[in-house]
Amino acid sequence: MSLPLVIEVTILVLAIFLGFEVISKVPAMLHTPLMSGTNFIHGIVIVGAILVLGYADDTFTRIIGFVALVLAAANVVGGWFVTDRMLEMFKRRPEPRREDDSER
Numbered sequence: 001m002s003l004p005l006v007i008e009v010t011i012l013v014l015a016i017f018l019g020f021e022v023i024s025k026v027p028a029m030l031h032t033p034l035m036s037g038t039n040f041i042h043g044i045v046i047v048g049a050i051l052v053l054g055y056a057d058d059t060f061t062r063i064i065g066f067v068a069l070v071l072a073a074a075n076v077v078g079g080w081f082v083t084d085r086m087l088e089m090f091k092r093r094p095e096p097r098r099e100d101d102s103e104r
Helices: 003-024 028-055 059-089
Strands: none
Touching (some): 028 059
């Protein structure tokens, strides 16, 4: 294996461990706002995946770029639905109509 590949794999493994540690320390009430904030980051991942696909020379790079694009897009769409659902919880419910108001 070449040295740059070993360094890249090491960075990937360290990022996985660090991400797991950071997320596991977040209280349950903050997971949804945290996920909606990461949608911005995955939007950048989508742009990066498109750039990788645009410059891809071999099949392996095309596959990795496509997988990154699909996973980032799924996360953005899923995060949008979760954020929408979270915001729905903060909307005021319409007050029920009282019967004495309808008689006037």
